[in-house]
Amino acid sequence: MAERNKNLGGQLVKQTHMFFGSEKQYASTRGIDITGILLNELNKYKENVEIMTDTTIVGMFEDGVVTALHKEDNYFKIKPDAVVVATGAFEKALAFPNNDLPGIYGAGAVQTLMNVYGVKPGNKVLMVGAGNIGLIVSYQLMQAGVEVAAILDAAPRIGGYLVHASKIRRMGVPILTSHTVKSAIGKEFLEKAIVCRVDDKFNQIEGTEIEFDVDVMCISVGLTPLNELLSMRGCQMKYVPQLSGMVPLRNENYETTIENVFAAGDTTGVEEASAAMVEGYLAGLCAAAKIGHMTDDFEERKNDYVKQLESLRSGPVGKHILSGIEQIVIKGEQYV
Incomplete structure (x- = not known):
């Protein structure tokens, strides 16, 4: 082995x-x-x-x-x-301007930092991806004392189990569906993230931008x-x-x-x-x-x-896998 x-x-x-x-x-x-x-x-x-x-x-x-x-x-x-x-x-990556700034991690890296080495990845996080991994890691971040500003997903509905999403919502974290990352802002590390709505063809919609002051962006868009x-x-x-x-x-x-x-x-x-x-x-x-x-x-x-x-x-997910x-x-x- x-x-x-x-x-x-x-x-x-x-x-x-x-x-x-x-x-x-x-x-x-x-x-x-x-x-x-x-x-x-x-x-x-x-x-x-x-x-x-x-x-x-x-x-x-x-x-x-x-x-x-x-x-x-x-x-x-x-x-x-x-x-x-x-x-x-x-882990899959997500393409947007400045996506290589320090402070932008894959969800697996964040789990490794917190759950294996006991290291907080930052103080305020934007989670990208509302599948099971994104929802679970968001909850683990909050357990570690990290603020989760929001969870967003380009799909019109969350991909993870409702039991995970409900737990997140009860803690006051907004879940923004039909949203994606427009750009990351920062000089030596992540300082802000700009997100926006997308249409049913996943095209960005101008004029719908939202700015988040975060020092960590966690990318959880699949494997x-x-x-x-x-x-x-x-x-x-x-x-x-x-x-x-x-x-x-x-x-x-x-x-x-x-x-x-x-x-x-x-x-x-x-x-x-x-x-x-x-x-x-x-x-x-x-x-x-x-x-x-x-x-x-x-x-x-x-x-x-x-x-x-x-x-x-x-x-239903199993049916998709079986196909x-x-x-x-x-x-x-x-x-x-």
């Missing part, structure tokens, strides 16, 4: 909110605590797992060789029987699958808007178009962390079976994971 950070856990290590889902997806458990649960499970099999932290996978080649770089000075090669790529996703390694390996990729970007074609066992190369989690399409964890279990189970390590209860466990995913994708998955799943030799 290779991880470029110093510790395992990915995004979970900075998620202090409680998860939704069912008991099997650790509902009502905080992300930071789920990390410990998963690590304890992994430690049960430590004789069979070599964990390499501070290790970046820098290449996957057509001869099956995987190249790794440990702590920037130890370059080595691995020749695995199978690979599971679970590299997650990266894009991080799968350059899959492209490098030669996996067939497809742009699927419902899955937030380029994703690998795969079969029902999460195996890509390159034999014994599997993918799971946000690298196959951006969803909630609960779905990513279940996909990880499923891809690992199928990868092990493919190289001769099928468990006695393989079918039972596989069916259970599939049912968990069906439950997680049962709502994307239908475009990438290989059934037999046909692409759906």
Whole structure:
């Protein structure tokens, strides 16, 4: 197992909110605590797992060789029987004048500062994006004593759960839908933000500008699958808007178009962390079976994971995700 950070856990290590889902997806458990649960499970099999932290996978080649770089000075090669790529996703940026001023962060960076290192990113924040991440991080900012001036979203309605939005509104924070950032103002760091309304085609409407005195702008406008390694390996990729970007074609066992190369989690399409964890279990189970390590209860466990995913994708958002998955799943030799 290779991880470029110093510790395992990915995004979970900075998620202090409680998860939704069912008991099997650790509902009502905080992300930071789920990390410990998963690590304890992994430690049960430590004789069979070599964990390499501070290790970046820098290449996957057509001869099956995987190249790794440990702590920037130890370059080595691995020749695995199978690979599971679970590299997650990266934050999308937003284009506007002066969007590179210090004080303008992605939501993940703000979570890292606050929840991992205990550092306030600033004193007054404008949150851009009213999806679940934007709403949750706004609440966490207020818990840390940071004022949230407003939350805005270019869409005509919020994208996050109403339970999160209601909590924010009760604390007096305005949520401005059909608004976007027009520009950022500042010399050495962010001092002001200018926002304005947009029409139904997301064009800015002149004369609707609002000025906010803020020293932090938090950009939370979605994620894009991080799968350059899959492209490098030669996996067939497809742009699927419902899955937030380029994703690998795969079969029902999460195996890509390159034999014994599997993918799971946000690298196959951006969803909630609960779905990513279940996909990880499923891809690992199928990868092990493919190289001769099928468990006695393989079918039972596989069916259970599939049912968990069906439950997680049962709502309106899930329907949207499923319409994307239908475009990438290989059934037999046909692409759906």
